Amino acid sequence: NAGVTQTPKFQVLKTGQSMTLQCAQDMNHEYMSWYRQDPGMGLRLIHYSVGAGITDQGEVPNGYNVSRSTTEDFPLRLLSAAPSQTSVYFCASSYSNRRTDTQYFGPGTRLTVL
Amino acid sequence: GESVGLHLPTLSVQEGDNSIINCAYSNSASDYFIWYKQESGKGPQFIIDIRSNMDKRQGQRVTVLLNKTVKHLSLQIAATQPGDSAVYFCAEIPYGQNFVFGPGTRLSVLP
Numbered sequence: 001n002a003g004v005t006q007t008p009k010f011q012v013l014k015t016g017q018s019m020t021l022q023c024a025q026d027m028n029h030e031y032m033s034w035y036r037q038d039p040g041m042g043l044r045l046i047h048y049s050v051g052a053g054i055t056d057q058g059e060v061p062n063g064y065n066v067s068r069s070t071t072e073d074f075p076l077r078l079l080s081a082a083p084s085q086t087s088v089y090f091c092a093s094s095y096s097n098r099r100t101d102t103q104y105f106g107p108g109t110r111l112t113v114l
Numbered sequence: 115g116e117s118v119g120l121h122l123p124t125l126s127v128q129e130g131d132n133s134i135i136n137c138a139y140s141n142s143a144s145d146y147f148i149w150y151k152q153e154s155g156k157g158p159q160f161i162i163d164i165r166s167n168m169d170k171r172q173g174q175r176v177t178v179l180l181n182k183t184v185k186h187l188s189l190q191i192a193a194t195q196p197g198d199s200a201v202y203f204c205a206e207i208p209y210g211q212n213f214v215f216g217p218g219t220r221l222s223v224l225p
């Protein structure tokens with residue numbers, strides 16, 4: 001199993017550009033989520049999904065969209081990039097949304113918005 | 115990644131010594147806690163968890179202690195090895211709510 005994969009690993013955008021961060025998992029997990037990690041701060045939840053066709057907002061959803069058309073894939077879209085979205089983005093998956101289910105994290109995407 | 119760790123407290127220990135990493139949590143309703151390890155350039159990795167009905171839980175070379183009175187968690191790593199160098203952070207999870215992650219502590223193992 002590849003686990004949780006994310007692409008790209010690095011990305012530089014100009015303010016106002018849009019892009020999609022890709023996330024895929026091959027563990028047949030129902031629950032998937034996106035976090036951002038900023039210097040000196042803990043991970044913050046952006047959006048999550050409890051299964052295909054179901055998504056919901058987390059703590060910091062503004063400026064981001066998600067969709068979940070398949071169990072495997074959970075892309076994160078930046079609609080109009082802003083410097084405040086410069087961060088490291090992690091996708092995670094777990095068997096279900098039970099908090100005791102281990103979350104498996106991808107390797108991250110480092111995004112810089114100029 | 116490295117930029118995430120720039121603003122974090124650092125604990126430096128000699129190889130072979132024991133390490134103690136601390137975490138204060140904020141929500142007295144939190145009843146489940148997890149410690150994660152994040153190596154440079156990688157995603158966080160689950161280490162050990164503990165429920166609030168326990169004071170102590172042991173894993174392989176790691177022990178987590180929970181003090182609910184002062185809302186404090188600690189992670190003890192026995193016989194620290196170079197491969198233990200990483201950022202360690204805790205998460206508190208109140209029932210029915212999202213995870214709240216701490217910013218972490220960077221552990222540096224000296225040869």
